[in-house]
Amino acid sequence: MGGSLLKPVILIGIVYAILKFVVPxxxxxxxxxxxxxxLYLMLTTSGIVIFATLSGExxxxxxxxxxxxxTGENIGGLQVLRYGVLLLFPLMVGWQTYSSTATxxxxxxxxxxxxxxxxxxxxxxxxxxxxTPDTIQQGKGFYAAFCSPCHGxxxxxxxxxxxxxxxPPANFSxxxxxxxxxxxxxxxxxxxxxxxxxxxxxxxxxxxxxxxxELPDEWIWKIIxxxxxxxxxxxxxxx
Amino acid sequence: MQQQGGWFQRLxxxxxxxxxxxxxxxxxxGLLSLPALAFGADVAPAAATEYxxxxxxxxxxxxxxxxxxxxxxxxxxxxxxxxxxxxxxxAWKTGEKRYDKLAKEFTKLLTSAYATTALFGGILLFxxxxxxxxxxxxxxxxxxxSFIVYCLLFLVETMTLYLYWYGxxxxxxxxxxxxxxxxxxxxxxxxxxxxxxxxxxATFQASPVVLAEGSDIARAWAATWNPTWWPVNIHRLIxxxxxxxxxxxxxAGIRYLSARNAEERDHYDWMGYVGNFxxxxxxxPLPFAGYWLMREIYxxxxxxxxxxxxxxxxxxxxxxxxxxxxxxxxxxxxFWLGITYRIxxxxxxxxxxxxxxxxxxxxxxxxWMTPHSLVASLEEARxxxxxxxxxxxxxxxxxxxxxxxxxxILVTFMSFIxxxxxxxxxxxxxxxxxxxxxxxxxxxxxIAVVVLGVWGYFxxxxxxxxxxxxxxxxxxLFVMLTITPLTALLLKSxxxxxxxxxxxxxxxxxYALVLNAIMVILLMTLMGYARSSSRVHWxxxxxxxxxxxxxxxxxxxxxxxxxxxxxxxxxMIVAFIFWVATMSxxxxxxxx
Numbered sequence: 001m002g003g004s005l006l007k008p009v010i011l012i013g014i015v016y017a018i019l020k021f022v023v024p025x026x027x028x029x030x031x032x033x034x035x036x037x038x039l040y041l042m043l044t045t046s047g048i049v050i051f052a053t054l055s056g057e058x059x060x061x062x063x064x065x066x067x068x069x070x071t072g073e074n075i076g077g078l079q080v081l082r083y084g085v086l087l088l089f090p091l092m093v094g095w096q097t098y099s100s101t102a103t104x105x106x107x108x109x110x111x112x113x114x115x116x117x118x119x120x121x122x123x124x125x126x127x128x129x130x131x132t133p134d135t136i137q138q139g140k141g142f143y144a145a146f147c148s149p150c151h152g153x154x155x156x157x158x159x160x161x162x163x164x165x166x167x168p169p170a171n172f173s174x175x176x177x178x179x180x181x182x183x184x185x186x187x188x189x190x191x192x193x194x195x196x197x198x199x200x201x202x203x204x205x206x207x208x209x210x211x212x213x214e215l216p217d218e219w220i221w222k223i224i225x226x227x228x229x230x231x232x233x234x235x236x237x238x239x
Numbered sequence: 240m241q242q243q244g245g246w247f248q249r250l251x252x253x254x255x256x257x258x259x260x261x262x263x264x265x266x267x268x269g270l271l272s273l274p275a276l277a278f279g280a281d282v283a284p285a286a287a288t289e290y291x292x293x294x295x296x297x298x299x300x301x302x303x304x305x306x307x308x309x310x311x312x313x314x315x316x317x318x319x320x321x322x323x324x325x326x327x328x329x330a331w332k333t334g335e336k337r338y339d340k341l342a343k344e345f346t347k348l349l350t351s352a353y354a355t356t357a358l359f360g361g362i363l364l365f366x367x368x369x370x371x372x373x374x375x376x377x378x379x380x381x382x383x384x385s386f387i388v389y390c391l392l393f394l395v396e397t398m399t400l401y402l403y404w405y406g407x408x409x410x411x412x413x414x415x416x417x418x419x420x421x422x423x424x425x426x427x428x429x430x431x432x433x434x435x436x437x438x439x440x441a442t443f444q445a446s447p448v449v450l451a452e453g454s455d456i457a458r459a460w461a462a463t464w465n466p467t468w469w470p471v472n473i474h475r476l477i478x479x480x481x482x483x484x485x486x487x488x489x490x491a492g493i494r495y496l497s498a499r500n501a502e503e504r505d506h507y508d509w510m511g512y513v514g515n516f517x518x519x520x521x522x523x524p525l526p527f528a529g530y531w532l533m534r535e536i537y538x539x540x541x542x543x544x545x546x547x548x549x550x551x552x553x554x555x556x557x558x559x560x561x562x563x564x565x566x567x568x569x570x571x572x573x574f575w576l577g578i579t580y581r582i583x584x585x586x587x588x589x590x591x592x593x594x595x596x597x598x599x600x601x602x603x604x605x606x607w608m609t610p611h612s613l614v615a616s617l618e619e620a621r622x623x624x625x626x627x628x629x630x631x632x633x634x635x636x637x638x639x640x641x642x643x644x645x646x647x648i649l650v651t652f653m654s655f656i657x658x659x660x661x662x663x664x665x666x667x668x669x670x671x672x673x674x675x676x677x678x679x680x681x682x683x684x685x686i687a688v689v690v691l692g693v694w695g696y697f698x699x700x701x702x703x704x705x706x707x708x709x710x711x712x713x714x715x716l717f718v719m720l721t722i723t724p725l726t727a728l729l730l731k732s733x734x735x736x737x738x739x740x741x742x743x744x745x746x747x748x749x750y751a752l753v754l755n756a757i758m759v760i761l762l763m764t765l766m767g768y769a770r771s772s773s774r775v776h777w778x779x780x781x782x783x784x785x786x787x788x789x790x791x792x793x794x795x796x797x798x799x800x801x802x803x804x805x806x807x808x809x810x811m812i813v814a815f816i817f818w819v820a821t822m823s824x825x826x827x828x829x830x831x
Contacts, residue, residue: 023630023631026630028629028630029628029629029630030622030623030624030628030629030630031619031622031623032628032631033613033614033615033616033619033620033623033628034616034619035613035614035615036609036613036628036631039605039608039609040605043601043604043605043608044601046568046601047597047598047601050568050572050597051593051594051597053747054572054575054576054579054586054590054593055579055580055586055590056745059745106616106617107616107617109614109615109616110614110615110616110617110620110626111554111612111614111626112612112620112625112626113549113550113551113553113612114549114611114612114625114626114627115545115549115550115611116545116549116550116551117541117542117543117545117546117549117550117551118541118542118545119542120542120781123540123541123542166620166621166624166625167620167624167625167626167627168624168625174632175633175636175696175697176611176627176632176633176635176636176696179699179700180549180636180700182541184541185541185545198550198551200550200551233699234698234699234700235699235700236699236700236701237699237700237701238538238701239701
């Protein structure tokens, strides 16, 4: 088979091992979904093919053993392996076809949009409450009373009740959550809660209460100010 | 129909058979029903038709296909003159006749391509008037003055094209050539306006500015100068250059693969190089223009911005990343193959650099392709705590995407510089210092882009968007604008150690060129769907609602099918245009 083929196989194995076993064990990380691992392995394979075919010699060194294995004469013990591949390939195609069409009790893959688009009536809103130390403090107080049980006293999504939810409550100190959004977006999310999410946001997957039934709008605006200040983030603005 | 006709004939025959009794009865019924007309006059006229449809295909699908083909053809027809004119200017300035030949070869395509584009434009107009009369009435009411301007532009563009093409051989020497170059410039000048006028109609639908009062011209002008008009104009202009370049590359690739002699192989190998170069030349600034457009859309309307970048259309941008990634990889691969095959002996010298560049490109592409919300099974989502990965989720936002796209642009630029320098030995005394300066610039620029990207997570969004992202772009542009003239200066006195050999590229180079062109076409069809779907259930966003049965966004899988169909049809049309345009040349070649 030659070293030219062995190296790529080892490289793909190493990349797979890193993605499957190393990345999940980094503190604060989690296992990667198969879709992402597949994506990265495809990239690795593309890289290998590109590099191996940059010159005639490297292409021959990479491709000739494959060609010889598939079509060559007198390959000795590899003959059995060739028949094995010829049998395995249609079996794998058959298995793939079967598993993608057979009835299964497994739920479909989840593709939940975390930040779906807000309804038009919320897009132009701006916070009517003046931003003063007092109003921010009041907002933090409301946050402590109504939001912190789930979103956490440190605004990190690790409140005492958070463990009971899947997906977990949003972590506001993560720069990829509220820092990406305008205040009006948060106003919509707090006011309408999980049930107010559009389909792509999977309203059935969120336990966020519809706070409009309990809190006046002014309190919600103050909570938003308190959240940003407490999480050391700033809302998206255009000025 | 045949059955109905037979029924009526039988009825008449029955009437004749009964001695005209039946006919008399009909007359009587007619007379008696006359007073009903008076009542009928009081009934309100039937409501104006808002939509029409056709069975099986559906009006929206038909308009989708025709509009996309028209847009792709328009991109081709506007991109090719830029490409041809640039080649003609190079030939004029350097005296290299082969550039003039190339320019002429592509201008020849324009007359038939122009007619085909206009044909699809006409079909699109008829379909829009027939299927969407309410919308077209509304748009006509607003844009009537610009419709007139558009027609006038078409007249002058057509005249200029005829002069440019038919006068090619007659205007080859002295002042006549200068005039011909001027005609080429005017052709592109009018073409630019032909592009931006309809852009105003399309962008108005996404970001309308409606004046309740004022003259026709004032209303049309306000609607034209809407927030996304110029970002789209610039984005499309650059994209057309990219399309023109890569289609030239694909054409050269196919001709190279089917070349019958060494002369043809040399010519089409060189043409492929020029096409790829112009495609890459346009590709480098394209992400900046796209970023500006998205920023304007988001600023114009939060709902539309999030629909595109965080909502249900956000997966389009992962597909976009894949397609752009393949394009970057394909273009670099072609450069690297060029170094290996056209400049014998260079492969060993640059193999390590190519490997480093490839690894950087793949890492960047990995980040660019990582979505914010991942596709995961229930079990996987549970382990991650939702569809957002706690560690790799940071790759899913703009700060990461901007950083890697800038790095990929830098790497591609360096591939080109490497290709340019291969086979030459610098003789200038300051060459060592210049090369050290260029290396330092490149490394510092790379570090600065990464630092700004990481820092972008810790500052308010507006600082990142207005200052950090802009600085990243400026840094990359600075590197390009510094290294390009420095390299040109360095190579002016350089000694050629290995002559470039044309016609030795392997077949996979030709396939890479075809792949690049297909990627660009797919990208344009994908973004066409994104632009149209971002309006969701509005014909004119927030102003004129879509009340047809098609007021929903088609699923991505369905849309991907139509995009693939559009790409296929466009490739067939372009192949036909090339075939028609080169038919007489082939006949001449076989006679001689």
